[in-house]
Amino acid sequence: MALLQRKEIRNRAHALVKEWQGETREHAEAKSFWGDFFNVFGVNRRRVASFEEPVKKSGGATGFIDLLWRGRLLIEHKSKGKDLDKAYSQGLSYFEGLNDKDLPRFVMVSDFDRFRLYDMDGGDTAEFTLEELPDNIHLFDFLSGHEQEEALPIYELNIKAAERLGDLYDALLESGYEGHPLQVFLVRILFCLFAEDTGIFNRHQVTRYILKHTNEDGSDLDMHLAKLFQVLDKPYEKRNKNLPEGLAEFPYVNGALFAERFDMPSFSADMRDQLLECAYFDWADISPAIFGSLFQSVMDQETRRSLGAHYTSEKHIYRLINPLFLNDLKQEFEQITKLKRGKQQRLISFQQKLTDLQFLDPACGCGNFLITTYKAIRELELSVLQEQLKDDEHLGATLTIEPLISLDHYHGIEIEEWPARIAEVAMWLTQHQMNREFAKQFGHEPDLLPLKTAAHIFPENALTLDWAEVVAPNKLNYIIGNPPFVGKNYRSKEQNESMASTMKHIKNWKSLDFVTCWFVKSAEFMQQNQNIQAALVSTNSITMGEQVEPLWNSLLGLGIKINFSHRTFSWSSEAKGKAAVHVVIIGFSLLNKDTKKIFHYSDLNGEATISNARNINPYLIDAIDTTIGNRGKPISEVPALIYGNKPVDGGFLLLSPEEKAELVSLEPTAERWLKPVIGSREFINRLERWCLWLVGITPNELKKLPEVMKRVQQVKEMRLNSVDAGARKLAERPTEFRDTRVPETYIVVPRVSSERREYVPMGFFTGETISTDLNNLIPNAQKYHFGVLESKIHMAWLSAVTGRLKSDYRYSAKLVYNNYPWPEVDDAQKAKVKKAAQAVLDARELYPDSSLADLYDPLLMPAELRKAHNALDKVVDRCYRKEPFKDDTQRLKLLFERYAELTANS
Numbered sequence: 001m002a003l004l005q006r007k008e009i010r011n012r013a014h015a016l017v018k019e020w021q022g023e024t025r026e027h028a029e030a031k032s033f034w035g036d037f038f039n040v041f042g043v044n045r046r047r048v049a050s051f052e053e054p055v056k057k058s059g060g061a062t063g064f065i066d067l068l069w070r071g072r073l074l075i076e077h078k079s080k081g082k083d084l085d086k087a088y089s090q091g092l093s094y095f096e097g098l099n100d101k102d103l104p105r106f107v108m109v110s111d112f113d114r115f116r117l118y119d120m121d122g123g124d125t126a127e128f129t130l131e132e133l134p135d136n137i138h139l140f141d142f143l144s145g146h147e148q149e150e151a152l153p154i155y156e157l158n159i160k161a162a163e164r165l166g167d168l169y170d171a172l173l174e175s176g177y178e179g180h181p182l183q184v185f186l187v188r189i190l191f192c193l194f195a196e197d198t199g200i201f202n203r204h205q206v207t208r209y210i211l212k213h214t215n216e217d218g219s220d221l222d223m224h225l226a227k228l229f230q231v232l233d234k235p236y237e238k239r240n241k242n243l244p245e246g247l248a249e250f251p252y253v254n255g256a257l258f259a260e261r262f263d264m265p266s267f268s269a270d271m272r273d274q275l276l277e278c279a280y281f282d283w284a285d286i287s288p289a290i291f292g293s294l295f296q297s298v299m300d301q302e303t304r305r306s307l308g309a310h311y312t313s314e315k316h317i318y319r320l321i322n323p324l325f326l327n328d329l330k331q332e333f334e335q336i337t338k339l340k341r342g343k344q345q346r347l348i349s350f351q352q353k354l355t356d357l358q359f360l361d362p363a364c365g366c367g368n369f370l371i372t373t374y375k376a377i378r379e380l381e382l383s384v385l386q387e388q389l390k391d392d393e394h395l396g397a398t399l400t401i402e403p404l405i406s407l408d409h410y411h412g413i414e415i416e417e418w419p420a421r422i423a424e425v426a427m428w429l430t431q432h433q434m435n436r437e438f439a440k441q442f443g444h445e446p447d448l449l450p451l452k453t454a455a456h457i458f459p460e461n462a463l464t465l466d467w468a469e470v471v472a473p474n475k476l477n478y479i480i481g482n483p484p485f486v487g488k489n490y491r492s493k494e495q496n497e498s499m500a501s502t503m504k505h506i507k508n509w510k511s512l513d514f515v516t517c518w519f520v521k522s523a524e525f526m527q528q529n530q531n532i533q534a535a536l537v538s539t540n541s542i543t544m545g546e547q548v549e550p551l552w553n554s555l556l557g558l559g560i561k562i563n564f565s566h567r568t569f570s571w572s573s574e575a576k577g578k579a580a581v582h583v584v585i586i587g588f589s590l591l592n593k594d595t596k597k598i599f600h601y602s603d604l605n606g607e608a609t610i611s612n613a614r615n616i617n618p619y620l621i622d623a624i625d626t627t628i629g630n631r632g633k634p635i636s637e638v639p640a641l642i643y644g645n646k647p648v649d650g651g652f653l654l655l656s657p658e659e660k661a662e663l664v665s666l667e668p669t670a671e672r673w674l675k676p677v678i679g680s681r682e683f684i685n686r687l688e689r690w691c692l693w694l695v696g697i698t699p700n701e702l703k704k705l706p707e708v709m710k711r712v713q714q715v716k717e718m719r720l721n722s723v724d725a726g727a728r729k730l731a732e733r734p735t736e737f738r739d740t741r742v743p744e745t746y747i748v749v750p751r752v753s754s755e756r757r758e759y760v761p762m763g764f765f766t767g768e769t770i771s772t773d774l775n776n777l778i779p780n781a782q783k784y785h786f787g788v789l790e791s792k793i794h795m796a797w798l799s800a801v802t803g804r805l806k807s808d809y810r811y812s813a814k815l816v817y818n819n820y821p822w823p824e825v826d827d828a829q830k831a832k833v834k835k836a837a838q839a840v841l842d843a844r845e846l847y848p849d850s851s852l853a854d855l856y857d858p859l860l861m862p863a864e865l866r867k868a869h870n871a872l873d874k875v876v877d878r879c880y881r882k883e884p885f886k887d888d889t890q891r892l893k894l895l896f897e898r899y900a901e902l903t904a905n906s
Helices: 004-018 027-039 082-093 135-144 160-172 179-197 205-213 219-230 271-277 288-297 303-309 314-337 345-354 368-393 416-443 493-503 516-526 543-555 657-666 668-673 681-683 697-703 705-718 725-730 782-787 792-801 812-818 826-843 863-880 889-900
Strands: 050-056 062-069 073-077 107-109 114-119 125-129 358-362 410-413 456-458 476-479 533-539 561-570 582-589 598-602 607-614 676-677 690-692 745-750 762-764 775-779 806-808
Touching: 004 027, 004 135, 004 416, 027 073, 027 135, 027 368, 050 697, 062 697, 073 082, 073 179, 082 107, 082 114, 114 205, 125 135, 160 179, 160 271, 179 205, 179 271, 179 416, 205 219, 205 271, 314 345, 314 368, 314 476, 314 533, 314 561, 314 582, 314 598, 345 368, 368 410, 368 476, 410 416, 416 456, 476 516, 493 516, 516 533, 516 762, 582 826, 657 668, 657 676, 657 690, 657 705, 668 676, 676 681, 697 705, 705 725, 745 782, 782 826, 782 863, 792 812, 792 889, 826 863, 863 889
Parallel strands: 073 107, 358 410, 358 476, 410 456, 476 533, 561 598
Antiparallel strands: 050 062, 062 073, 107 114, 114 125, 533 582, 561 582, 598 607, 676 690, 745 762, 745 775
């Protein structure tokens, strides 16, 4: 009888699993089960093995072997959950009653659900479940008649597998093999490693070919690989009839993966060993995270930074695709399952709907978003097919159950060829993984080979490419992805040129981060099909600070509506050298959906709480659409906020307490020219620092201070040697800071403050203390102004519209203060704010030895200070409206509305 092909054996194994899952009765069904088991391998059990084979045991008692194939296999079968160790011992006890020629080489014990196979000659043991049988059919080559190979080492797949492939890449690169051939070569190797571990090829078929047919020194490996790749690219009927048996057995792959011809790399013995070490990993369970890590493992950190490459875990990808489309599709499916009439036809129509969906990731990298999306759609299709089959069996109909989701509906653009190649192959591998999932449910595995369709991955510049060349706008449903996170100060010359082609019509486009290009191109592409919906990941910088106005005025002008958003959360990745980034996800389209959702993260590394919104504005707040730009003066009647005094002194006019003491000991008369000086650090942390404030000093007075003169001379030299023309000009007055603003009284507002603080600490000073430009100043401000600025509602405004330094707040005059919509108050309200503000100052004074950093640390904040702030918050809130605010979202909604009123005619 002809040997069954491994593909047929695998499908029979899938059918066996489906038929026998859940069986528990040892005696009732065991014989039928083992008959079916042998049939998987094309063996008629009656011809080779017998049940209840009697055998004499020690002591003369007769035992009965559950199943015996003399000389080959002994099976001891137990009911589900029984001890397999005892079953094995029982099986061995029968050996003394068998003659030598009947002793089996293999012993197998099973309880229907678990299997353990012992090789009595080789000493190997394999254990697996019934569900895992299709992946372990190679263990039974002794049953099927296929040549049994020596066991190879197998390593568990993890990040190290990708790193080892990266090591091979480095070795090939060092040998002089580089560029396009190297990238294509490694992608082919990756496909082969996966194929031989998942049943696309025979088990370890490539690895065994290399071990058996190539020299250990690697000298002929290039020749054999070149021939192997040619064979994989040729249909069986076109192959040379004289091919060696080892090559002739390989299947036809197609898909253009092996079509291109180029010189193979030359291998050393070490490089051959590196390739084999990669092959010993079990690539069957490869995941998108591995692909991302693979990409990073062959790129140095500088390249990684310049490309803005970051890799998202599946968890974060689902944060994007769930609200974009997957939740709606699942809900629609659930509604169909509840139908009493017309359900079957609706299921067929719904499967067709899934089949018709088309996706584009215009910055796809290694394809993680496309991979996860494809898997999610295939998993939903599996549920649909299961529901169809359930109804089909009930109705006695004869539906053909087959997966229909096609790879050619998944499109990607990636500027670098290497990740683009990986993405293309990754989609094939994912297709095979999903075919295996299909087989678990329906008992047969759809044929992968020869490859019939492929994802459309274009190795092009997405910013200069017309996306219509990738996918017709009228066919596209969704734009998804994670464009490059490159800040405006880190763009390369090439990136600037690409950005100009997309963004030059936007005012101040150079101030925008690189990621914004994909938002604009997506919005413009939607103009050709208003049903396209998009969701993109971005750094949170595009929803705060100076970037909001130029970007979102353009997008809103194109008719874009935000339909869901994930507010700032912390990026996490499974890739090597993962980056720490704070990101947002924004779902947008020309469709203004009735139901909008905002995902909030109180813990940036935790899970979201979800709120419904009537409108989501560019700051990802449930409020009217508006953008805040730089403004030269306040929109309300309040004192101006100005910069502190920038020294531009090289540090020579600034003194530590020790330097001050030394100077005074040398020149006591210099003390009258010394003043306390504060930057934000000194102010918040209660640090002592001094400066030479020589404004108004006469030449004669300065001449009498030689130590001070030395410092003045150093300031002059520093300024003269500066590359900045403004600093060189300042050399004409080396005795002074660049700025000499000293209000009689003023409020200090640090320009940068930690986001951990619920309030930005502010304070009153007189002209006896000099503030540097690391603080903002409000000259001659009153306690009313202090009270409003130290309130929760003002902090909500700050956190929404300000830019960030890393994650810390940056308090700017033009963006935050000048645009803040102060309340309209009467004298009574103002008096209440002043009183509450004084209570905050009094609470601080209770702790004279504590810094503001300690007082405003969320864990250390004294109860008296918190109580005073809570009272101040309530007073200021009531200046805006009588009803208490539920949360900051309500506060911001009111502030944005008031801002719109105040600026309506400006």
